[in-house]
Every structure is written in C-alpha cells, then in structure tokens.
Amino acid sequence: MHYLLLYLKKVFTVDVRALALMRIGIGFVILLDLGIRATDLEAHYANMGVLPLHVLFQYNWDPYFISLHAISGLWQVQAVLFLIAALFGFLLLIGYRTRLATIVSWFLLLSLQNRNLLIGQAGDDLLRMILFWAIFLPWGRFYSQDAKRANNLHPENLHFSAASAAFIVQIMLVYVCTALLKNSPEWHTTGTALYYALSLDQVLMPGGKLIYPYSGLLHFLTLSTYYIELYLPFVLLIPFYTSFFRLLVVGVLTGFHLGISVTLFVGLFYLINLVSFIGLLPAPALNWFDAKLLPHIQNLGYRLRRFSFNIKNPIQLRFNWQLPAARKAILIIVKEGFVISVLLYVIWWNFSNVPQINHPMPVSVRWPGMLLRVDQHWGMFAPEVFKDDGWYILEGVTATHKHIDLNRNGQPVTERKPESVVALFKNDRWRKYGENYLFVNNAFMRPYFCHYRLRIWNEAHRPEDKVSELQVIYMKERTLPNYQPVKPKREVLCTCSL
Template structure:
C-alpha cells in the first residue's frame, strides 16, 4: 500500500515555502501583550464618553441602533442596557480580561472574552468606528488560534519547555496574510487619479482642518514634496507587503517591512489626527520580529530582571513569594493522548483555513468589479456574526473634500447667540485657529464626520438634544431656548485656492 507520508525530497521544499509563515513564539508573546495594552488604552479613551456614546441618554439610544444600524446576525452585550452604569461594569470586565491577556493568565479564555467584549462595544456604536478598530478586532480573532501564551506568560509556568521557538500553522499564515490584506486593499481601493496619477491626495488630506496637525501644516506649502509622498504612499502600500512572502532572506525582509510600515504610520500620526490607528498598526507587526532580535531583547530583559531582584527585594521572604520569570517553564502533563491532539490540531487548521479563505473573499469583494467574484448577501452572515468583516478604504477612492467646522449655536431668551462648542462663548463664524482641537478625541471626530452625510440624517436630532440636555444640567450655564447645529462648509480646492465657507444648518432642537 502506498504511504501517505510525503517523500523525503519534498520536505525541504515545503520547509522553504513555510519560511514566510514561521514565527517566533516570543514574538507572538510580545504581540499578545501589546494587543492587550492597546485594548486597555482603547477602553480608557472610550470610558470618557460612557453616557454620550453608549447609553440611551446619549447620541445613539439602543432603539435607534436597532432601527438604523443593526443586522440580525450581530450581538452586543452593551446593547442589552441603556444605562451608563451598567456600561461601566462591562468596561471594567473588559479591562480585567485585557489585564489577564497582558499577563498571559488563562490566555485562551482571556483572548476569547476580550474579543467578545471588543466586538460587543464596537457593535454598540458603529458611528464612532475607524479602520484601526477592524484591525484590532482581527488581531484578537486570529489570536484565538495562535499560541501567543506559550512563552513569556503566567500560563507558561505550567507548561512543558519548548523545544523550539519557531512555529508555523494555518493561524500564522492567516496572521501574515491579514497584514498584507490591510495594505494591499487600501492601495487597490485608492483608484482615484489623485493617488495614481496626479499625486495630489496628500495635498487634499492636509487641506482638511479637521485632521491636520502642526507638522502637516509645515509640509502643506510644498506641492512637489506632497506629490512624492503621495505616490510613495500608494506604491509602498501596494509593493511593501510582498516582503512578507519572500521564502529567502526572511529576517531582512521582515525587518525592512517593519521599518517601512512603522515609519509610514509614524509620519501619518505626526501630520494627521488618526487616533489609535497608528498605534494599532504599529503593534500589529510585532509578531514578525525575527529570532535574533528577540534573543537580544530576552537577554536585556534577563539582565534587568536580575538587577531588579538584587536591588528591589527588601526581604528574603518577599523574594521567595515573587513569581518566577515567565520563561522559566515547568512541566505539566496534559490529559489528551497523542491521537486526540493530532485530531484537534487538524480540525483547528481546517477551521482557520476556511475562515482565512472567507476573509480573503470578503476583501476581494470590496475591490472587485467582476460580478462573479462578488459575495452574495446570504453568505455575509458569517462576517457579521463573527465580525471578520473588514474594509480598508482609508482616504479611498479619493480624499474627502468637504471640510469645515461645527458651530453649536445656542440661543438665550434675551437673544444672545452662544457657541457650545467653545464653552458658551459668543458665537463666531470665523475659522478657529485649530479646528482639530475642537474634538476631545478621535471618536468624536469620527462621529462628526458621519454626522455630515445625508444618509445619516436620522442621527442628527439625537446629538442636538443630547447637547442641549447636557448644557441645561449645569446650573451655572445661561438658559437656552433652542440649539442649532451649524456646519461651516469649506470645500477643499486644487492649487491652494481658498473657498468661501458656507453656513449649513444640520439640525435644530428646543
């Protein structure tokens, strides 16, 4: 009978092809800790607007969520209540799970709970979401299938020693492909001439006062430089991901990928107000760190640990009760037999493979023009249910040109006009020195962007009434008879031309 095992001559070829997808367990551990840190940071930012963004007294009551933004396949624990106090409890639970993930304590369970709670809070208010949220969600999703708690974790103390830090599976393939999809899809979606021919996309991006930061204003007057940066961005997003799939020079290719993408996102974060997007994208690549870099980091960490133990332990008893280093592993026998483990591993690989194909198809559907490649609506339930749906259309296909600033015009009974957006100062229609400073965080900036679209006209009264109610709750504020949400629209024009702002009334409430 013919053996099903591959011929020995084929093994080197398979190993060669697997090199781009072989990751270091220590890199995965760093990825786990960094993702947990970002989840905690995200929770901290979101928690400043518990009432505004997640309660029935805020800008999106649960009833409005179900009426306008819900699909029958979604779930959200946060949508089960309209009380901000219960939202705070869910936020605290999510923070606890993220801390457990950071420490690598019951890592698989902590990953699952963190993913569920992240999906839940994102589903509660889609109007404040951005591309970084999709990436953070997918990192946790693929993390469910990655052994990112195998080393440098609390769980590692109860596992046997690793024979090799090198690890390759369907999950590592999914992780690498997901990073490539992020850049490939955003490049292919940028098919407007501003990106591919004229090189004016960054000029228009830096024309947006709602986004531009001081360094962006410094670069703005140099059209030739902006054209080079625009074309460099587009070609970089299109070509740099190929470095991830080279089966030779893997270490150098990965370091080049990390350097180029980190430099790119750092440049974006210094010129445009993009919230956590820069941090999430930078963290996402940590799983690619090569073994040589990780060995150096581990050596430095061991030296710091030894120094701390020598100088910080006040008593011998304190030192004895301090937990040992997570990479000092102990043997713990597992209850599963070899055959069962092989069967479970095969099932996991098959599930991850199917999910990866589905994710690739979803992304292909977003950029394809051929009807035969499009995903039919009945097949989309899986993407919505497990939130593997994703769209990487950042500044695509062209840059948004309807710029401007908000004036929250409140009228007092004695006829005065106050701007609530500036703490109740007399209303003025001139452009603020820094429009971006009017937003307390990127969630509010994204909400204000969605607020403009005619298709989202239904959401406007909720925001107006929320602002008026919050103003009246403070007895020190002068009384208001009604409030008008005004948008001073200033369309970005080519060649540094200045458009005359126009006053648009988006909503009125009493």
C-alpha cells in the first residue's frame, strides 16, 4: 500500500500554478463561448427559435436534466442568465471567490448545455468536466485575487488529491476512449480516415485543402492520429522523469490540436483541449514562467491599472468558514471519497461505451451521470468518418415569383457547390445543428428551423422580397474512395409556408 501511494503521488501530483493558469484559460473560454452563443439568443434558446421548450421536453430531454435556461422561452430571460454566467466567468478568470465562481460557472454551463443539445460538441463535454473536477482543486491559490487577499507569501506549489488524479485521468480518457471507439479499418488498417474527414466540405479549412491531395501524407497522419490517441496518454503514468514526459505529452498534443485547428472547422474544441493541457505542466515549466514571463505580465498589469478606475470600497463577501480540525478532517475524507466515487463512475461510463468491452452500463445506474452531467462519449469521427457530405440550399419563393437562396443572402438559387461550404455557417453551433438536422431520428427539428428562417427573413426585408414558401434542400455528396468524383443528389428535407 505504501509503494502504491508513492506511485500515485508521483504520477498524479500537479503544480498548483499550472492549475491557476488553466483557470485563467478556462475563464477566457467561458466568456468566449458565451459571446459566440449570445449572437443566437433567440435562435437557439428561445421559443421563437429552432427549439421551443415544448419540443425540447418532448424530444430532446432527460428527466434528470437540470436547466435554469429551460424555465422560460423568452430571450430576455436567457440574456439575464448569460450575463450572470459572464460575471462568474470573469470572477473565475481573475480568481475572486474562486471556488464559488467555479461552482456557479459549472452549474450555469451545465444548465446552458442542457437547454439545447442539438448544437453541442465534444469540447462542451470536456469544458464541463474540467469545471466539475476543478471544484475540488485549489486552482485559486496562485495568480488570483484570492491569493492577494490571503497574503500567503509561500503557498504550497504541489498538490495531490483524488481530484488531481481525476483531472489527469479525465484527459487520458478523452484520447484513449476516442481511439478505442475508432474501431473501423479506415483508422488502423487502410489509413483512409483523414481522407474521408477532409472530404467533408462542411468542416474543411484551408490547411485541410492544402494537404488533401496527398494520399500518402493522409495515410501517415491517419495512423499517427490513431496511435497517438491510443498510446500517448499512458506516458502520463510513467513514474520517473515525470516532468520530461508531461512536457512530451503536452507538446505532442498541442501540436496535434493546432493541426486540427487549421485543417478542420471544430469550433472551440481545439482551444478547450489546449487550455486543459496547461494544467499538466510540470514544476520546471512553471519555474521558467515565474522567472521569465510573470514579471513582464505583472508590469503590464501595473500599467493597465494606472488607466483604470480605482474602486476604493469594493463589495466583498465575507464568510467565516473556520471549522474544528476533527470536523475539517471528516469533510476532507468525505470530499475525497465522493471524488473517487465519481471518477470510478466516469471510468465505468466511458469503457461501457467502447465496443472492445461490449458491456453497456445498465440504464438503472445512468441517472447520476445525467444529473451531474458527467456523462461523456468521445466519439470524434468514430467508429468511422461520416461519408455523407453536402451543403444546404434554403430555396424561397418571393411575392414576385423569384427563387432565391436564403442561405446565400437572397442570391438566385443554384445547385453549384459554393467555393467554401464552411462559410455558409455563421459559427460552429450552426454547423453542428446542420449536421444533426440530417438525421432521420431528428426529423422533429426540421419544421421549426424552416419556419424560423422564413420568419426572420420576412421580418428583415421589404414586402416584394418577402418569401411565402421555403424549402430546406440538402445537396448530398456521398464520398467515394480514391478521390472519385460524385454527383450531388438533391434532397428536400422540409417545406414550410406562410
């Protein structure tokens, strides 16, 4: 038992300064995510949008979900909740009342994501899980307002607990499980997965266009991706030269996600992963940061404060949480036990999904996962890459009998593929919505999107340009092997009218 504890401390100890930098990054990501989502307050979160509350509860709701955002279908209520979330996201970023800010930010993120699962992606799950584990981590001990108020000149740098182990295991699960889920030959035998992924014009970025013609390179990158995801995370469990191996993992995965960011349109997925890696940085990297970069950052902060308002009497929340030592020890034991229990549950949840084990989690024990939203499925391009590609045409008929494409700002309808399919999407939330729109089991979505686009077009245009009928058309291209040309097939997914 003694040697096991020494091993666990060796591989699962984290530098609190790394956690603090990750906290700052997570706070920034929360604010950025809210900013992007706020541009679609009505469309994605109000009854006048694409998913009214009665539709959400009928088709896309779990009885154990919790969501403040589902208490009202008014966009104004959503705006208030967004502002509250932004406030606590900012408090998290600066490290003011960090634990409270973490708990509220996690809860409001959970609430927001539950309101509309049709626009969610894997990065949302990771962001939610990082915030959950961080509730039990001391990531406000450095580089924070809390640290200034504590006036502790020599805080402890290293931290080992069930939560630090859970954080590292969570990072490992993302990659190991996505590799196990990629059990089709295109990932580990034929090596054609990246060819198919870059054939999807809906996610193709300029970097992807650049490497797409080179089949040999795509074959190499496919196999590299699979084996990096499957084996590299286990390097974090090596109990010697841990600083070197942590830097190796962070460096490789950082390059991996930067490569994804320039080749595939994945929204904030790559950024959330990059921020999560900061928490893995070992002490030597943080020592370098403190010696070389921190003084310049502090100097910049001092200069900015010279031009800021001086708030002499800020509102401060004061609580007296002093507990007897015995009671404090009991609370620590309860906390550690709870975190270990949730971690084991999360591991069970993840591995019950992989085909190699083929042991699904019983429905009767899934409710805690849905309640706390520690449910997760890392099926990125798994088990195989989606082959049905294409683009949307929103064909509207005006009062003057013109056929215009609302998806291209009212230009005449054409079935010619646009130069950039990605450019047709306002953001990655709409791209994900468009992907879910195709599935037959999501057919309930279709009329609400059609009526929403019809309404907002008519509200913004003159009577002669208003549309009386709208067809949602998908020009489907089934990707074929070896760069074979394919003729798009026109599919009418929905028709609506005034």
